[in-house]
Amino acid sequence: MKTLAFLAAMMAAVATMPAHAEERRITVSGTGTALAVPDMATLTLGVTNQDKEASNAMQATSDAVAQILTRLDEMGLESRDVQTRDLSLSPVWSNSGISSGSQREITGFVASNRVFIRVRDLNNLGQIMDAVIRDGANDFGGLSFSVQEPKPLEDKARADAVADARDKAEQLAQAAGVTLGQVVSISDQAGGIRPVAQMSRLAQAESGVPVAGGEVSVAVNVSMVFEIED
Secondary structure (H helix, E strand, O other), X not given: OHHHHHHHHHHXXXXXXXXXXXXXXXXXXXXXXEEEOOOEEEEEEEXXXXXXXXXXXXXXXXXXXXXXXXXXHHOOOOHHHEEEEEEEEEEEEOOHHHHHOOOOOEXXXXXXXXXXEEEOOHHHHHHHHHHHHHOOOOEEEEEEEEOOOOHHHHHHHHHHHHHHHHHHHHHHHHHHOOEEEEEEEEEEEEEEEEEEOOOOOEEOOOOOXXXXXXEEEEEEEEEEEXXXXX
């Protein structure tokens, strides 16, 4: 009986003890953006030809791509910056069988090949685009601008994002009448390099394709958790 009474007394004492206060924290997010003038462009140009004979379509495409590769070499592009990809040969089917219910037939073939190019001297970009189009490139796959060394931009954007998050946390702490404590956790997510609408520079040769380089941006988002000091 004494043992039971002792246990009951202990349980009652524990029940009446104040619960440990939950940790108080402030969670915020911050964004940082860094801008720079691009110093590199990437573009994809393709060659597509159609013929009744598969060999003729592929030969015409191969000849044009060979001429483009020779031209790029003559214009000073390094081999590491030129890559052929997406070589394909596919049949062209007649449409007569769709309505009549008869069997469709192959009427020809389409051969295509794409060339991925990195241009590290933007002063030559317009001339390069003009030259490869004249050499037979008839499929434009896209053009984008970037920087060869993105790390300094990412570092600046990340530092600005942390400063932005800390500023928000300090404002929240001040508005709530509490003191901001140490950082509990922090995580970041880089948003990659993106073009900026504002065009700050125009690269245009006398006989080349006009190209506006503008600016590119790197955005970093961070999430930070701060303690609230007593």
